[in-house]
Amino acid sequence: GQQVMQIPQYQHVQEGEDFTTYCNSSTTLSNIQWYKQRPGGHPVFLIQLVKSGEVKKQKRLTFQFGEAKKNSSLHITATQTTDVGTYFCAGNTGNQFYFGTGTSLTVIP
Amino acid sequence: KAGVTQTPRYLIKTRGQQVTLSCSPISGHRSVSWYQQTPGQGLQFLFEYFSETQRNKGNFPGRFSGRQFSNSRSEMNVSTLELGDSALYLCASSWAGTGQETQYFGPGTRLLVL
Numbered sequence: 001g002q003q004v005m006q007i008p009q010y011q012h013v014q015e016g017e018d019f020t021t022y023c024n025s026s027t028t029l030s031n032i033q034w035y036k037q038r039p040g041g042h043p044v045f046l047i048q049l050v051k052s053g054e055v056k057k058q059k060r061l062t063f064q065f066g067e068a069k070k071n072s073s074l075h076i077t078a079t080q081t082t083d084v085g086t087y088f089c090a091g092n093t094g095n096q097f098y099f100g101t102g103t104s105l106t107v108i109p
Numbered sequence: 110k111a112g113v114t115q116t117p118r119y120l121i122k123t124r125g126q127q128v129t130l131s132c133s134p135i136s137g138h139r140s141v142s143w144y145q146q147t148p149g150q151g152l153q154f155l156f157e158y159f160s161e162t163q164r165n166k167g168n169f170p171g172r173f174s175g176r177q178f179s180n181s182r183s184e185m186n187v188s189t190l191e192l193g194d195s196a197l198y199l200c201a202s203s204w205a206g207t208g209q210e211t212q213y214f215g216p217g218t219r220l221l222v223l
Contacts, residue, residue, distance in 0.1 A: 030208060042199060042214040043152070050209070088152060092208040096165045099144070100153035 004091045014108050019076040021103035023089035029099030030092045032065055032072045037102070038085040046074075046087075079107045111136065113202050113215035121221045123181050127188040130218045132200035134181050138213070140164075140206025141183040143175060146197040146217070155198075158183050187220075195222045 003026045013059050023032065031050040035043035047056055049072060050066035056063045062075045072089055084107050087101040122128050134141050141167075143155040150220045154167035158177035177186040181202075187194055197219050201212035 027146075033212070035214075042216050043201075043212075044214070045211040048209070048211070090212075093209060094165075095207070096154060096157070096167075097142070097212070098154070101151040 002011045002094065004089060004098045004100045006089055006103055008103055009101065010106070012106045012108060013079050013083060016078050019079050019083070019105055021087050021089075021105075023072045023074075023091070023100050025070045025091045026049045026099070027093060028069050030069075030094065032069075032092065033097070034072075034074055034084050035062060035088045035090060041085075043088060052061050076105075079105070081107050081109055085105055113200060113213050115198075115200055115215040115218050117218060118216065119219050121222075121223065124190055124192060124221050126190050127186065128190060128220065129184055129186045130198055130220075132183045132185075132199075132202075132215055132222050134183070134202030135165035135213055135221065138204055139181050140203045141177060142199065142201045142203075142206070142212065143183070143185050144199045145169075146199055148193075152193075152199070155185065157206055164206065187189060190222045192222050 005024045033048045038105040044085045047063050053067045053104040054065040056102045064073045076103045088102045090097040116131045140159045142157040144152045146152050157165040161177045172188045177183045197217045199217045201214045203210040203212050
């Protein structure tokens, strides 16, 4: 069945360091969305990527969709303590989303 | 615009009981999806409703069921609760659930089964 794997599961970084999480699907995706969930909170939409090879930026966050539309990455430059949380990718095939297992980011001040 | 609301926020039940959770989507949104979130399994898709019809279903046993009303509000029901059903249950709404739209999540219902 459809699987979306995400690595790493946990990441601890010193404030100011960069952070990257990777998302891989077993099948081609129609699009991919990224969400952030703060501790004790609920997932909040960050961005959607649709086109093969697409790259989008939001301030210090850079999102990339692979050429084959089977993988994606989220890169944060110069992390801040406000970046703490779990980042989920969600791959879409048709009407159903398959969420990755998430990467929990801890930023050490 | 009010966000997605879920009730109750917390619930404690015992094995064998049944439970009903409620989700009110953002006004105008017609698609409601339900997810189960556990530390070990992450976010797992339960089902999606659109215009009172279940359009998609995840890999959960028949004990998990849902419905949607004409005002787009949705309920999910879990019968014969098991310890492993302890989780955060999230619902998410979107305009038409095409898979190309933002999903807006509610705060979730945290269920503990003893």
